[in-house]
Amino acid sequence: QAKSLGRGRYVFFDESMREQLLASMTLEQELRVAINQQQFELHYQKISNLECSQIIGFEALLRWQHPKKGLLTPSEFLFMAEETGMILEIENWVIEEVSRQLLSWQYGSEFDNAFIAVNLSGRHLTQVSQLSKLIDNIRKNIALPQRLILEFNESAFEQHNEQALKGLRKLKALGVKLALDDYGAGLSSLNFLYSYPFEIIKLDRSFVRSLKNNEKNLSVIRALHELGQDFGYRLVAEGIENEDTLQKLHAAGCEFGQGYYLNRPVKIIRDDPSEDDNKHYA
Ligand code: C2E
Ligand code: MG
Ligand code: MG
Ligand code: MG
Secondary structure (H helix, E strand, O other): OHHHHHHHHHHHHHHHHHHHHHHHHHHHHHHHHHHHOOOEEEEEEEEEEOOOOOEEEEEEEEEEEEOOOEEEOHHHOHHHHHHHOHHHHHHHHHHHHHHHHHHHHOOOOOOOOOEEEEEOOOHHHHOHHHHHHHHHHHHHHOOOHHHEEEEEEHHHHOOOHHHHHHHHHHHHOOOOEEEEEEEOOOOOOOHHHHHOOOOEEEEOHHHHHHHHOOOHHHHHHHHHHHHHHHHOOEEEEOOOOOHHHHHHHHHOOOOEEOOOOOOOOEEOOOOOOOHHHHHOOO
């Protein structure tokens, strides 16, 4: 009895392992196809001034229109894209796509001053050949680099610290702005605030959510805001889900924010920034 149960367990374990392996091989193959057939798209979430709710820019978020599974968010495929290095190619496409979006807003659009922020893998910073590819891409495609924000999270700086810092400086020299993403999610050393050339610090969603029942975090934000005036960065809060959180953030000195309360990420149809504009061309 015990023996057959044991064997049953073994077989079950074995099969689930095999299924996992198969699933990850399938995902890897499908990602390659996705790159070749351009199955990716960007959804944009507005970033607003919390004082007057004016839109100052957008964050571009990667989506995969999977032929069978439908629209996928990064949690379902980013790890594989990172692991295989495919993320590098994907993000070079992201830059090109964003350049087209910025261009379409350049004249006579309500967003002709807005920036677009993109998320980049730390791999761009630590592989010299990849960094120069990225730099060439930005030089070639982004006409107004001051309207591009590059977001990195602290995982980009865990290893190869010096290399990563050098990479950041080269990118900054292009005239783009740099943001530290997900601040407050991990260990988030203060070191990031003054040793790295970030102009924007993005407060992580989990940290923002905790404001609801942790007043101490409000003093942390107040302090981060104060430090920002000396170190030259500004705060953007992520994951604002209600009016109460928005008010608290604003009162603590956080100037900008994004979140479902303000709006959800949406696909923007290019050349159609607003319906009214489009009527002229109809
Ligand atoms: P992130 O950079 O921190 O982006 C913000 C995430 O929070 C997005 O998830 C967004 O949809 C979500 N979000 C915004 N407001 C709210 C809210 O009020 N409540 C909640 N619960 N969530 C909110 P998304 O689009 O699923 O992306 C997840 C992460 O994937 C991003 O986190 C970013 O780190 C990564 N990612 C997205 N696009 C790219 C990309 O092109 N390259 C790389 N390397 N990473 C990317
Ligand atoms: Mg981000
Ligand atoms: Mg990010
Ligand atoms: Mg974030």
